[in-house]
Amino acid sequence: MYSLFGWKVAALLVGANVIASLCSNPLAHSTYDVNYSELKQGLSSSASIYFPEYEPFGAAVIRWSNLSTPTINVVVVPGTDSDVFVVVNFANKHHIPFLATSGMHGSINTLGRMDHGIEIRLNQLDGxxxxxxxxxxxxxxxxxxxxxxxxxxxxxxxxxxxxxxxxxxxxxxxxxxxxxxxxxxxxxxxxxxxxxxxxxxxxxxxxxxxxxxxxxxxxxxxxxxxxxxxxxxxxxxTHPNYAIDTMVFSGDYVKQIYQLANELWVVNGTMPDGLNNWSYWYYDPTIDSEKPVIAMYIIEEGVNVVNATHTKPFLDLGPLIHQSKNGTYLDLGQWTGISLQDGPCQETGNANPRFPIYMKQYNPDAQAQVYELFRNATTSDSSPFSDALFMFEGYSQNGVKAQGNDVSAFAYRSENILAAPLLTYVPTGPAVEQAAYKLGSKMRTILDQGANEGNLKAYVNYAYGDETATSWYGSQPWRQDRLRxxxxxxxxxxxxxxxxxxx
Structure with missing residues (x-):
């Protein structure tokens, strides 16, 4: 459940940083019958090795999403850049798969292909x-x-x-x-x-x-x-100070809200460099017991009050709750519920699949259709998805589009909106997993059809895993050829x- 002030987000987790000295016990443990003493000898004194029987192992392998996780037999925490070189060469010599991690927030189900390998946990490389x-x-x-x-x-x-x-x-x-x-x-x-x-x-x-x-x-x-x-x-x-307006609306205004966003910022590309707009859908019965609410964030840099040009059209709709705050860049995480102390940075053990899609602009009719699906999924007494969230991220795109569309493997500089349902649930088995996949896919398909694009454009960092390389990296043949x-x-x-x- 998400609430405006407490932001109780029962969904997301982050692995703890684990810094410890090398275990003094003889390293005769085996993964594919390998003796790890050889690896220990090649590592620096600031590196660490954890096996499942050692207490730090559990915290080192825990992930943000437990939908499809890698199977880890050994964790190595490098203390230096050279330690990474040592681990990779050791793994290659013994034909052991390996996976590097840092924030542990990827939820893509292709991670489950990593079977009985070495996790290279990079958190000590933080200079x-x-x-x-x-x-x-x-x-x-x-x-x-x-x-x-x-x-x-x-x-x-x-x-x-x-x-x-x-x-x-x-x-x-x-x-x-x-x-x-x-x-x-x-x-x-x-x-x-x-x-x-x-x-x-x-x-x-x-x-x-x-x-x-x-x-x-x-x-x-x-x-x-x-x-x-x-x-x-x-x-x-240059602009340390920021202001935010948070407005929470009844879901009855779903079409009006996103039509306004189109008119103000999206359709004509008029989002100022120092402005960002996010909106969340979530069910909070303390605000509305019948349907999810829509929280609209308007964030502006270099001011103590968000310019009324951006806020007044939404305030005229009559939000259920309205808050204005000012502070600095360092407050943005706390204001939007994603600071170190908030739910997204806590350990829960839940599954957290997302179904991302890029869009050039909002289709208000498609937004309304998806909202009804989201409402049905989150307000039912028997639903496992009452803590779900739908995210719509609208950043200023001026600096992104100024780079040119061919300067990197990222293919979606012309898109203006990043949307993704986050279907948090307790992973009790295949039935709930299939229900989540069916719901997430259906909502994304409606948005994709409403965008009239024809090719799904998916943010790889939010990916579910059923998308293709053309969805993640662009459908142009030259892009795929170059990557291959x-x-x-x-x-x-x-x-x-x-x-x-x-x-």
């Missing part, structure tokens, strides 16, 4: 080294968004990160990465200048714009290697094919 000219920073591959934001804030700097405070910085960035600042600077991936990466063959290299792989890492990067650090653009902190060529060159054995696989 931030700002260049002397203050224009770039070397950022560790395992850092979380909140940690990066805070470290840059202390230096009066900022960059584009994901919005949820407990997601990794680089995981979303490899799939392009949306954020509050993209109206100015583009996507998370647009900030990348170079990567330090361990490739599938075990080599440790630096990739920059002079490499053919640079294009693929920005948007389809989960397919090519493990990033130990990245050099990225950073910017002076890179995959064959850099990962011909498909060792990095557990998340949004190209092959």
């Amino acid at each position: 931030v080294d700002i260049s002397t000219d203050g224009k770039t920073a070397r950022i560790g591959g395992g850092i979380q968004s909140k940690s990066l934001i805070d470290k840059l804030w202390t230096a009066r700097k900022q960059t584009v990160t994901g919005t949820c405070e407990c997601v990794g910085y680089l995981g979303p960035g490899l799939g392009d990465g949306h954020g509050w600042l993209q109206g100015h600077y583009g996507l998370v991936s647009d900030q990348f200048i170079s990567f330090d990466i361990v490739l599938a063959n075990g080599s440790f290299v630096t990739v920059d714009e002079n490499s053919d792989l640079f294009w693929g890492l920005k948007g389809a990067g989960h397919n090519f290697g493990i990033i130990t650090s990245v050099k990225a653009k950073i910017y002076d902190l 060529t890179l995959k064959q060159k850099y990962d011909p054995m498909g060792k990095f094919s557990f998340y949004g696989p190209i092959d």
Whole structure:
């Protein structure tokens, strides 16, 4: 259940950071009859190895969604970049699958293909080294968004990160990465200048714009290697102050709300650089016992009060609840219910599949049809989906579209809206899993048909897993050919094919 003030989100979880010394016990445990003493000897003193019988193992493997999870036999927590190189080469030698993790928020069901392997948990690689000219920073591959934001804030700097405070910085960035600042600077991936990466063959290299792989890492990067650090653009902190208006409406206004959003910001591309608009659907019987409500967030930078040009048309509809707040960039996570203390950053054990779709604009009739499906699914006494959420993310797109549509593997710069139902439920078996899939797919299909596009456009970082590579990375033949060529060159054995696989 979601409520305006408490944001009780019974859905999402994040793995805890685990920092411990190497276990002193002899490492004679076996995965595929392998003795891990050899691995221990090659790692730095700051690295860690966890097996299932050790207490830290459980916290290290827990994921955000328990729909289809990788089977982990061993967890290695590298202490240095070189440790990642050591683990990959050890795994290759012994033919063991491996998977790198940081924020643990991916819910795609292709992760379940990782069977009895090594998790390489990157959370100790969280350094931030700002260049002397203050224009770039070397950022560790395992850092979380909140940690990066805070470290840059202390230096009066900022960059584009994901919005949820407990997601990794680089995981979303490899799939392009949306954020509050993209109206100015583009996507998370647009900030990348170079990567330090361990490739599938075990080599440790630096990739920059002079490499053919640079294009693929920005948007389809989960397919090519493990990033130990990245050099990225950073910017002076010029607009630290922010304001937000939160309006909660009856679902009766679903068509009017999204028609207004189209007119104000979407259809003519008039969303200002410093403005972001989100809306959520959720069932909260303390506000409306009969149907889900619609929460509209309008967030503006550099002001203490959101401009009435943006808020008055919605206020004229007569929201059930209206709040105005002001603060700084650091308050955005708490205002929108995605701070470290909120539900999305807690451990619950639930399944959390999403069914993402990009759209150029809202179709109010399709919104109304989907709302009725969502209402029926969340208000029934017997429904397992009463805690579900429907997310509509409307960021300023100016910085994204300014980059050009062919500069990276991300294909959807012309789209303006990112929508996704999040169907939180207790994973009790195949029946509820199938019900969630049927509901999520049906709602997404209605939106897709309403968009009149013909080709599903899905955000890979929110992917369910039934989508195709053309949905994640674009249907243009040249895009698919280029990605397949890179995959064959850099990962011909498909060792990095557990998340949004190209092959």
